[in-house]
Amino acid sequence: MNLHYKNTVIKYTDSVYEPSEDSFLLAEAALSEIKGSERILEVGCGSGIISAVIKANTTAKITGIDINPHAAACTKENGVEVIRGDLLSCVKGKFDIIIFNPPYLPRHEGTKKDWIDVALTGGHDGREIIFRFLEDALPHLVENGRILMVVSSLTGIEEVKSKMKSLNYIVGEKGQERFMFEQLAVLSGTKRASV
Numbered sequence: 758m759n760l761h762y763k764n765t766v767i768k769y770t771d772s773v774y775e776p777s778e779d780s781f782l783l784a785e786a787a788l789s790e791i792k793g794s795e796r797i798l799e800v801g802c803g804s805g806i807i808s809a810v811i812k813a814n815t816t817a818k819i820t821g822i823d824i825n826p827h828a829a830a831c832t833k834e835n836g837v838e839v840i841r842g843d844l845l846s847c848v849k850g851k852f853d854i855i856i857f858n859p860p861y862l863p864r865h866e867g868t869k870k871d872w873i874d875v876a877l878t879g880g881h882d883g884r885e886i887i888f889r890f891l892e893d894a895l896p897h898l899v900e901n902g903r904i905l906m907v908v909s910s911l912t913g914i915e916e917v918k919s920k921m922k923s924l925n926y927i928v929g930e931k932g933q934e935r936f937m938f939e940q941l942a943v944l945s946g947t948k949r950a951s952v
């Protein structure tokens with residue numbers, strides 16, 4: 758399948774998350790956040806749509822990561838440098854911005870376990886992968902570096918913000934939109950400079 762979006766043509770297959778409202782919301786937020794040639798990491802890049810949009814519309818240097826081998830192959834085909842791995846365990850170095858449209862839905866008993874489930878669900882409350890990511894990202898951010906991440910009212914936006922505050926991020930919001938049965942928000946978290 759092919760999708761035209763913001764100066765890109767994105768190809769994706771059945772085993773890869775289809776770019777959706779959350780992808781577009783995060784892509785918009787990332788474009789408004791990036792200044793110049795920053796180093797960007799996208800965790801859970803899926804088809805690579807957000808990374809490809811950043812590459813096509815900014816001078817930033819972008820790398821993607823995904824645990825799904827089909828997603829990693831798709832991102833590569835869409836012209837973005839990519840690593841297959843689990844969250845940030847496979848990367849070295851620090852980044853100015855790390856973005857993530859995570860699996861944020863609560864997992865229900867009997868849900869089929871396939872790559873689309875891996876893309877959608879984050880444990881029993883939807884926050885398992887997000888909480889791991891928030892901890893893993895900190896050592897990979899420069900001082901004053903920031904994360905940008907989508908969360909849903911179904912995940913618990915306030916619970917995610919509390920976790921970010923407990924990890925000492927400066928928490929902000931880059932926009933909210935209502936889609937069907939959920940409210941989506943893009944949260945930003947800035948790593949405090951050490952004193």
Ligand SMILES: C[S@@+](CC[C@H](N)C(=O)[O-])C[C@H]1O[C@@H](n2cnc3c(N)ncnc32)[C@H](O)[C@@H]1O
Nearest residue numbers: 774776780801802803823824825843844858876
């Ligand atoms: C909601 S999809 C977002 C895909 C794409 N960024 C977009 O916005 O269209 C979540 C992505 O995270 C990936 N993912 C899930 N768990 C992961 C993990 N532990 N490490 C890396 N990627 C993961 C999934 O394979 C999926 O591609």
